[in-house]
Amino acid sequence: MPVTSSAADPSQNRLTRALGGRHVLAIGLGCMPMSAHGRPEESQSIRTVHAALDAGVRLFDTADAYARDESEVGHNERLLGRALRGRSEDDVIVATKGGHIRRGEEWDLDGHPAHLRAACEASLRALGREAIDLYQYHRPDPKVPFAESVGVFKELKDEGKILHVGLSNVTVAQLEEADRIVEIAAVQNELSLTYAAPLANGEADACAARGIPLLAWSPLGGMTAASLAGELEVVRQAAERHGASPQQVVLAWLLASSPAVLPIPGSRRPETILDSVAATGLELDADEIEAIDALADRRPQQR
Numbered sequence: 326m327p328v329t330s331s332a333a334d335p336s337q338n339r340l341t342r343a344l345g346g347r348h349v350l351a352i353g354l355g356c357m358p359m360s361a362h363g364r365p366e367e368s369q370s371i372r373t374v375h376a377a378l379d380a381g382v383r384l385f386d387t388a389d390a391y392a393r394d395e396s397e398v399g400h401n402e403r404l405l406g407r408a409l410r411g412r413s414e415d416d417v418i419v420a421t422k423g424g425h426i427r428r429g430e431e432w433d434l435d436g437h438p439a440h441l442r443a444a445c446e447a448s449l450r451a452l453g454r455e456a457i458d459l460y461q462y463h464r465p466d467p468k469v470p471f472a473e474s475v476g477v478f479k480e481l482k483d484e485g486k487i488l489h490v491g492l493s494n495v496t497v498a499q500l501e502e503a504d505r506i507v508e509i510a511a512v513q514n515e516l517s518l519t520y521a522a523p524l525a526n527g528e529a530d531a532c533a534a535r536g537i538p539l540l541a542w543s544p545l546g547g548m549t550a551a552s553l554a555g556e557l558e559v560v561r562q563a564a565e566r567h568g569a570s571p572q573q574v575v576l577a578w579l580l581a582s583s584p585a586v587l588p589i590p591g592s593r594r595p596e597t598i599l600d601s602v603a604a605t606g607l608e609l610d611a612d613e614i615e616a617i618d619a620l621a622d623r624r625p626q627q628r
Contacts, residue, residue: 356591357388358593359373359593361391369593376599378417380599384540386542387421395429436468445460446486459487461490461511462478464493465494472502478490490507509535512539513539533585540589544575560620569603573604
């Protein structure tokens with residue numbers, strides 16, 4: 326059964342993670358696919374968000390840049406805002422990001438303080454919220470001193486426009502630098518079987534030591550059930566043994582890889598997020614974890 330923030334002694338429950346002073350289900354919803362090319366009808370996206378809510382999901386991840394192109398920046402935030410409107414939001418954490426921008430259909434970076442401040446204001450309007458629960462620096466801009474960009478997030482927090490500050494696509498050294506400026510509540514980095522560098526680079530360990538989550542984006546590495554089962558025999562066998570989907574097996578392995586990891590799989594359909602949530606109830610045995618772990622690409626990577 327899905328575990329919500331009201332679970333008894335949630336700090337001891339492997340199905341939850343601490344975020345911003347609350348305990349939430351250890352699976353979040355990545356909303357980007359609802360606004361990318363090939364996106365579904367809005368009504369389907371809203372059903373997906375509602376299905377996640379009903380299943381106990383309390384973390385919803387978006388960004389101003391999640392759109393088809395520059396002309397519709399904020400699309401995903403506006404969609405998520407509409408989907409949550411009228412639903413109880415007391416225990417929902419909406420996470421959005423600024424600093425990754427669109428130029429036409431291409432992606433670019435802008436970590437200048439003026440842009441980040443304007444982006445935050447635009448995100449507040451798009452989401453229809455008085456404060457952003459978790460506002461994340463989407464990707465460091467090498468053209469702007471990192472501390473200068475992070476400093477704006479501290480100002481926005483001090484002003485009450487954001488409740489918690491997060492980082493995305495960062496190294497341990499950047500986390501340490503940012504943490505000296507403002508309290509960091511979460512780190513969002515890519516993490517999957519095919520990109521397990523955060524387990525080798527120390528990013529997961531650094532988050533665990535701070536008691537903050539590592540939000541794993543693209544946790545399935547873009548692999549479908551057919552490719553996971555077809556290419557990874559160990560995953561297929563574990564799925565058959567537990568009567569689970571290959572995706573659930575991989576997510577369960579991620580949850581077992583570190584007490585900090587909180588996967589945020591993207592979804593376009595209610596069925597897929599419900600399948601992902603079911604991974605919180607799948608407990609792999611030690612031999613299965615070890616066998617899957619041997620498949621992970623843990624080679625350290627430069628960001």
